[in-house]
Amino acid sequence: MAWSVGRICKGFLRLGLLSKQTQLIPVTSVSVGTVRTAVTLPSFLFPKPRDFSLPNSSWGLEMMRMYEHYNRQCEVETEGGQKQEGPWQKLPSYNRLLKYATGGVYLSEMIQSKARLFTRNIRNPGAAFEYVLFVNSEEQKCVCVLQAGHLLEGPPGHVHGGAIATMIDTVTGTHATILSGPVMTANLNINYRRPIPLGSTVLLESSLEKKEGRKTFITCRVTSTDGSKLHTETSALFLSISASHLLSGL
Numbered sequence: 001m002a003w004s005v006g007r008i009c010k011g012f013l014r015l016g017l018l019s020k021q022t023q024l025i026p027v028t029s030v031s032v033g034t035v036r037t038a039v040t041l042p043s044f045l046f047p048k049p050r051d052f053s054l055p056n057s058s059w060g061l062e063m064m065r066m067y068e069h070y071n072r073q074c075e076v077e078t079e080g081g082q083k084q085e086g087p088w089q090k091l092p093s094y095n096r097l098l099k100y101a102t103g104g105v106y107l108s109e110m111i112q113s114k115a116r117l118f119t120r121n122i123r124n125p126g127a128a129f130e131y132v133l134f135v136n137s138e139e140q141k142c143v144c145v146l147q148a149g150h151l152l153e154g155p156p157g158h159v160h161g162g163a164i165a166t167m168i169d170t171v172t173g174t175h176a177t178i179l180s181g182p183v184m185t186a187n188l189n190i191n192y193r194r195p196i197p198l199g200s201t202v203l204l205e206s207s208l209e210k211k212e213g214r215k216t217f218i219t220c221r222v223t224s225t226d227g228s229k230l231h232t233e234t235s236a237l238f239l240s241i242s243a244s245h246l247l248s249g250l
């Protein structure tokens with residue numbers, strides 16, 4: 001059961017979370033009474049959205065090595081020499097996933113236009129969260145390669161527990177969304193086992209535990225890249241929500 005990011009996006013379109021107008025396209029809004037309508041602006045006025053999960057000069061050797069390890073497995077060669085989709089798919093990552101769907105009608109236009117994805121809002125490459133996600137639909141797994149930058153310090157020389165939780169929520173949340181469509185985190189249960197040194201590269205491995213009605217249960221382990229050190233263990237619960245739940249301010 002191999003599927004592509006394009007198919008994931010189509011799934012989102014079907015679920016009504018994305019509309020063709022809102023999907024990664026710069027838009028402005030007009031207010032008519034209390035109803036805000038998204039209007040697509042000509043694409044030539046805006047640069048293409050930047051994929052923040054591509055290598056940049058801040059990536060260290062281990063980050064690059066792990067990126068290449070998974071990236072190589074996104075496309076495989078058949079015996080006949082043809083290329084086909086491999087077991088892993090790289091997920092692109094932008095600083096704003098949905099230009100207009102987030103926030104609902106209660107946010108001011110200023111906040112709407114300035115809102116950015118928490119993990120992608122620092123412009124200085126390498127300073128905070130450098131990460132890339134890969135998904136394996138066959139094994140119902142998601143893997144994130146993370147390089148934790150100097151702005152994430154908690155205990156001296158080590159990564160802040162809240163920054164680790166942020167990344168766990170991001171990875172398990174993305175995984176749950178792929179598996180179940182629109183969801184929100186209801187519960188994250190994190191055990192911190194060993195501190196993560198600042199500047200190091202770690203792996204976050206997210207696995208589907210079970211699905212029960214609206215509930216998606218995910219587990220996630222943060223380890224060193226060779227798997228020898230366990231940094232954190234997490235169980236997470238996501239609840240499926242309707243798109244209107246997200247748009248209406250709950």
Ligand SMILES: CCCCCCCCCCCCCCCC(=O)SCCNC(=O)CCNC(=O)[C@H](O)C(C)(C)COP(=O)(O)OP(=O)(O)OC[C@H]1O[C@@H](n2cnc3c(N)ncnc32)[C@H](O)[C@@H]1OP(=O)(O)O
Pocket residue numbers: 005008009091092097169170171173174177178183184185186187215237239241250
């Ligand atoms: C092209 C690329 C594709 C990939 C594209 C990826 C895009 C994606 C990227 C996202 C990356 C960032 C991911 C961040 C994700 C957040 O950070 S979300 C923000 C943090 N979370 C929140 O703010 C949620 C706040 N809470 C809520 O809104 C509501 O409580 C919830 C969670 C929606 C649930 O409310 P509800 O729908 O009314 O559910 P409710 O009826 O209360 O409960 C339903 C059931 O769940 C159980 N339940 C509810 N809460 C709990 C709980 N905390 N613990 C245990 N059980 C619970 C209830 O007991 C009940 O069980 P049953 O009786 O049915 O057995």
